[in-house]
Amino acid sequence: MDFNLTDDRRMLADTLARYLGDKYTIEHRNAVAYELPCHDPAKWDEMAELGALYALASEDAGGFGGTGFDISVVFEALGRALCPEPVLAALLSSRLLTAAGAGQDALLKGAVRYAAALSELDAPYNIADVACAAEVRGDGHVLSGRKSAVYGGQVADVLLVAARLEGKVALFEVQARDAQVIGYAMIDGGGAAEVLLDDTAARLLIADASDAIEAAQNAGIVALCAEAVGAMQLAHDTTVDYMRQRKQFGVPIGKFQVLQHRAVDMLTEIEQARSITIKAAAELDGDQASRYASMAKNMIGRAARLVAEEAIQMHGGIAMTWEYPVSHYAKRLVMLDHQLGDTDYHLSRVMSGNMSA
Template sequence: MDFNFTEEQDMVRDGLSRLVREEYDWETRRGVVNSDSGWRPEIWARLAELGILGMPFSEEDGGFGGGAVDAMVVMEELGKGLVVEPFVPTVVCAGGFLKHAGTDAQKEEHIGGIVDGSRIFAFAYAEPQGRYDYADLQTTAKKDGDGYTLNGHKAVVIGAPWASHLVVTARTSGEQRDHDGVSVFIVDKSADGVTTRDYPTFDGRMASEVYFENVSVPADGLLGEEGKALPLIERVADEAIAASCAEACGAMKVAHAMTVDYSRQRKQFGVPIGSFQVLQHRMVDMYTEYEQSVSLTYLATMKLDAPEKERKLAVSAAKVRLGQAAKYIGEEAIQIHGGMGVTDELAIGGYFKRLTIFKSEFGSIDHHMKRHIALSAQ
């Protein structure tokens, strides 16, 4: 199998790597995440100018004809810089819903804004009681004339403080955990009845608790078929997991490189600690974990268009293995750096935090282990 990237993908990687290296050093990022806004709109505009936000969309939809592999290339480079701008919520999640289920009118209305950076989305799917079950919904959307009335609460909506629109999952029929009766809507965040409580996350991003109180959603806000959206949600979530795995690979690579570099500088007993064989073995193990993670991320990404069971097996396998690798690499990096590794002043602490949060996004290690076992038994 050919694992080489195209010339265009290599060019995108080089350009994005340069942007992250020059514009996203650790001190700059610290200043950004500690600011009132928590992000840099000028970086988002630069990503639009470089064509990054339009890469995964087809030319027919106003993009540049790429796909999941292109998103993987982008996310790996963003992960190297711990970039906080909302690529996954906007491009991967909202873009995925529009690509797979959007009408021509919906695509025309929204994709152009995503590509040029003027329209930012957040994916509001998690609820306090849900625990990774996309069908466990207390948020409801009831028919109201031609449209719907939306009520409920969504938790930890990443990127929502910056979003202009939300992609919201809601129950339109059935009981709280039924697989049927789940629908997806595009909601203008400025609509009457939408309120948010914004806060920073442990790893430096921004999120919101989002509340809907009698929010009117027009008929053209419905994405896909009413009540039949669970398979669509699972597909888009799997695409988001694959993209997040690529981001984690980028973070792991930098965390390992920082640890090796530190071991060459830090001296104990008059010699660099990197000369101690036991630490050399641990850093080799870190590198092995990283390389295995890259391979599984490639596999999961290439399986995103496979039949449902095959896709789910590959994605869950990747999430389990990368979750374990993220824990190992993050903890080893901190152990070798010592106590100073968890301070805000040292960049390795930021990579540890991001890798720690990655383990639980879109399902924990245990959740995906159970999903993989259940699918394998079928």
């Protein structure tokens, strides 16, 4: 496997990293991330102009990327900057629209914001447990039910909703203005929404969407893993830099061997996480995509928690303060495990060998 980025991907990574470093500082991020709409429309437009969204879709769908490695490049940069913009929502929606053969030019331009309303209170991860119901009404369909933790739903113009139709899980397009959307800020930054549907008009996109939804979730998992790698690397770099500057007993604490060993353990976890993310990205369009996505998400969940806890402990009390960036990185790394399936869920999937459960 070639671990090196192509020239185009390296250019995208460098461009996005420079932009986020200059325009999306941690101070700006914290000002945006924790209060509705948890989104900076001006920065969203600028990121779209840089091509960040086009990198998420294949050429056939109107983009210029769409592979696991393209997704990883974008989300690792987002992870290093801890960027709360609803790019995950755009990725999930793009994959679903591609599966439906629907146009997505407005999504890729950033002009129309989409969100994928898939999970429910009693079906947080497993799409087979979806209870939101669809029924034929006249020449179209209506939906009734509740969708939970819809990432990016707080600013979405269009919702792609998973609902049960004639015993199968189908995919529908719903205009956000036609549903009751209750947006909120997540504890680790960024926004989500609860979506209430009550005989809400919808347009059928895919009658049997289970495979398309699972494929979109696999892409989302690769994205989250890459985001975690970026955030873990930044947390480690910040910790090592702190160890070089913080003095105890007249010497930098980085001179203490026990702390050096712990820093190396952190780096080892990050490199393992990077490797499994690369493998999951490489397999994203293959027959084993779900298996490797679950393996990656399980490992990332465990590694991210360890890195977050170690970064805080090796910093000491300063890492618990709002003003210090590590506190926000640690919070994101711990909570990221619960998006699109936590460690226990994905471990059970790998153990059972049933990638559709």
